[in-house]
Amino acid sequence: MSSAAAAILPPRGGPSGAASDAFWRHPKFLLLLLLTPPLLWLGIIYLGSLFALLAQSFFAIDHYTGMIDYTPTLRTYRELLTTPANLDIIVRTVLMAACVTLFSALIAFPIAYYAARYARGKWKALFYLGVMLPLWSSYLVKIYAWKLILAKEGIFNWVLAKLHLYWLLDAYLSLPVIGGNSLSVSYTGTFLVFVYVWLPYMILPLQASLERLPNNLLEASADLGAAPRQTFWSVIFPLALPGAIAGSIFTFSLTLGDYIIPQIVGSSRLFIGQAVYMQQGTAGNIPLAAAFTVVPMVIMGFYLWMAKRMGAFDAL
Amino acid sequence: MxxxxxxxxxxxxxxxxxxxxxxxxxxxxxxxxxxxxxxxxxxxxxxxxxxxxxxxxxxxxxxxxxxxxxxxxxxxxxxxxxxxxxxxxxxxxxxxxxxxxxxxxxxxxxxxxxxxxxxxxxxxxxxxxxxxxxxxxxxxxxxxxxxxxxxxxxxxxxxxxxxxxxxxxxxxxxxxxxxxxxxxxxxxxxxxxxxxxxxxxxxxxxxxxxxxxxxxxxxxxxxxxxxxxxxxDFVGSSNVLPPDLVERLTGTRAWASLRPEAVRLVSRGGHSATLVSSSFLGAQRRAVFDFDGFQITALLAADAKLPEPGKTARLAWGESDLHLMEDEPVDGPEGAA
The missing domain is CATH 3.40.50.300 (P-loop containing nucleotide triphosphate hydrolases)
Incomplete structure (x- = not known):
């Protein structure tokens, strides 16, 4: 009888039983055990390499011997910030990243809004598939595909010619700065490919933030007399802003650091990523490459600080 | 207006x-x-x-x-x-x-x-x-x-x-x-x-x-x-009496409601019912009776003298407390509410 009746405190044998009991009594120990490996990874490999890079930027190259002088100096930064060519690269990259981010946000919003508030079941699955599918194929293939699409003999020009709108493209390409010989060798081309490649990274966080927006807040706003436009600016926009900021961190920093897209599609003028690639490769100037890398980090830091000050994260 | x-x-x-x-x-x-x-x-x-x-x-x-x-x-x-x-x-x-x-x-x-x-x-x-x-x-x-x-x-x-x-x-x-x-x-x-x-x-x-x-x-x-x-049923926990019972009580065949607080204990007269259970609510006492096979809930004074469960008591209510309703008196097992 006693064996059939359930014991009040049944023992659980074996080392695994003892281990779970011990963990239950000392939950902090379990946490420590679980966190140590990833923290070691993050601390040593991830942040460690970052600090090694930062340290590099405080050395300088001896231009006569081509050797790195390992005494701490700000000479590399002076070179970065006083050479007009370098400044051009920085300004060009930041402007491009800003345009790409803004435009991505503009086209991502309606898509994300639809997906978050209206799409259900099959349509939602279709949305995720549509947004994610381009991410599954090779980055290089997509960029070369765009190069062909935008080339002088490409399908885009062909369609415009068939529509007798070629003059429109011609007029556009004759514009200074954004124009060029063809779209595939213009800033516009670079811009289009950047937007195409980074758009999913804007849509997904925006969609997540819009999904968390309770419907009754929109109803409450309308109830209190806000026309749809007022509801957008007073409720939807501020509450979706953290999502847009999260998305913009992706689009902005990915554009700041990319060195392949502007090399394949664009007007052979350098972006930061390409400058880093050149300085650490052909030029062998690791300190300057490191200093270039610090620029996006400083810009992103400043951007986040501004966003926080403007209350972009208040609704989190 | x-x-x-x-x-x-x-x-x-x-x-x-x-x-x-x-x-x-x-x-x-x-x-x-x-x-x-x-x-x-x-x-x-x-x-x-x-x-x-x-x-x-x-x-x-x-x-x-x-x-x-x-x-x-x-x-x-x-x-x-x-x-x-x-x-x-x-x-x-x-x-x-x-x-x-x-x-x-x-x-x-x-x-x-x-x-x-x-x-x-x-x-x-x-x-x-x-x-x-x-x-x-x-x-x-x-x-x-x-x-x-x-x-x-x-x-x-x-x-x-x-x-x-x-x-x-x-x-x-x-x-x-x-x-x-x-x-x-x-x-x-x-x-x-x-x-x-x-x-x-x-x-x-x-x-x-x-x-x-x-x-x-x-x-x-x-x-x-x-x-x-x-x-x-929804507004308050009324007793809903089926047409059969109401016909026996009033002669009219209809559904009727009877508020629990309208039910009184009396020593003579009234209707005989068996106490099923009772619970103390503080200010009042709720008692459930079996009356001719139907359950009737009564809200009584807290000090009401109730018999032992299973014993009979006598229940009474005012004629106007039995309120006839407009539902069709359908016969069937859905009787007792």
Whole structure:
């Protein structure tokens, strides 16, 4: 009888039983055990390499011997910030990243809004598939595909010619700065490919933030007399802003650091990523490459600080 | 006099679901009106039809004599206190209350001053700077109320306004809402599934079931003279007596309701019944009797002299306490309620 009746405190044998009991009594120990490996990874490999890079930027190259002088100096930064060519690269990259981010946000919003508030079941699955599918194929293939699409003999020009709108493209390409010989060798081309490649990274966080927006807040706003436009600016926009900021961190920093897209599609003028690639490769100037890398980090830091000050994260 | 709100044959169907089905209702200006019913009975949909969040699939709605079915919510002089308050999380309490005025284009200084006045009205002076997330449920409720009142609506809609509060706070808020409504003389329409709340607060009640109104009347009418088994059952825990029994008692074949508090214990006369169980409620004692195969619940004085369970007692009630209802006296096993 006693064996059939359930014991009040049944023992659980074996080392695994003892281990779970011990963990239950000392939950902090379990946490420590679980966190140590990833923290070691993050601390040593991830942040460690970052600090090694930062340290590099405080050395300088001896231009006569081509050797790195390992005494701490700000000479590399002076070179970065006083050479007009370098400044051009920085300004060009930041402007491009800003345009790409803004435009991505503009086209991502309606898509994300639809997906978050209206799409259900099959349509939602279709949305995720549509947004994610381009991410599954090779980055290089997509960029070369765009190069062909935008080339002088490409399908885009062909369609415009068939529509007798070629003059429109011609007029556009004759514009200074954004124009060029063809779209595939213009800033516009670079811009289009950047937007195409980074758009999913804007849509997904925006969609997540819009999904968390309770419907009754929109109803409450309308109830209190806000026309749809007022509801957008007073409720939807501020509450979706953290999502847009999260998305913009992706689009902005990915554009700041990319060195392949502007090399394949664009007007052979350098972006930061390409400058880093050149300085650490052909030029062998690791300190300057490191200093270039610090620029996006400083810009992103400043951007986040501004966003926080403007209350972009208040609704989190 | 024009009704504050008038439903004319209003239907709201969601596919095959008839949330509101052929509703006719008039709510008088200045009335405290309750829409009472179980969940899914169409009371919330009716409220949303007045607010403009839903459009009728048939029929039409008038607000103070004007047809409203094609008017969007932001052009109706009607405001809502939402069930879960729906306060804007990115705005302070004061900005929440001032929101309606901001949308109207009232200057900042004036609207904040007015919002502060409303916070005083709902007894939250000085809470303006806080974030809604830092408030308790009762405080949020008051902020939602102040926010809905800031535009001085003609009709205030309240969707289960006290549902999320604990009992004591709820009783206090019932009193406050009632006195506020008297003071402001605004038509209040509130949705509740709590019959006690409806009875104690409302001037009139509409009892809903399956998208239809079962009965409209003052709390006393609804409580004393329920027209159907559903109303008798839902409003208070009435004894519903089946036609067979009622025929034996009165000679009329109909369903009847008998309020538990109308049942008395007597020493002679009356009807003989067997005590099944009894429980002590504090001020009263509830006893369940077996009467001719039907269960009758009685609310007795706490010191009532009850026999042992299984023994007989004698029950009596006034002739008028046995209230005959309009349901068709269908024979069948669904008899005892």
């Amino acid at each position: 024009t009704s504050a709100v008038r439903f004319k044959n209003v239907c709201r169907h969601f596919g095959a679901i008839r949330a509101v089905d052929g509703l006719n209702l008039e709510i008088a200006p200045g009335e405290f009106f309750a829409l009472l019913g179980p969940s899914g009975s169409g009371k919330t949909t009716s409220l949303r039809l007045i607010a403009g969040f839903e459009r009728p699939t048939a029929g039409h709605i008038e607000i103070f004599g004007e047809r409203a079915d094609a008017i969007p919510p932001y052009r109706r002089n009607v405001n809502t206190v939402f069930q879960d308050y729906a306060l804007f999380p990115h705005l302070s309490v004061l900005e929440n209350v001032a929101y309606g005025l901001k949308m109207k284009g009232v200057a900042k200084k004036q609207r904040l001053a007015r919002a502060e006045e409303l916070l005083e009205l709902v007894q939250l002076p000085g809470y303006g700077d806080r974030s809604p997330a830092k408030l308790s449920g009762g405080q949020r409720q008051r902020v939602a109320l102040a926010r809905a009142l800031v535009n001085e609506p003609k009709v205030l809609l309240l969707d289960e306004p006290l549902g999320a509060l604990d009992l004591k706070l709820r009783e206090q808020m019932q009193e406050e809402l009632k006195s506020l409504q008297k003071r402001l003389a605004i038509t209040f329409v509130f949705v509740t599934h709590d019959q006690g709340e409806a009875l104690s607060m409302a001037d009139r009640i509409a009892v809903f079931n399956e998208g239809k109104i079962m009965q409209v009347g003052t709390p006393e009418e609804i409580y004393r003279a329920p027209r159907s088994r559903f109303v008798a």
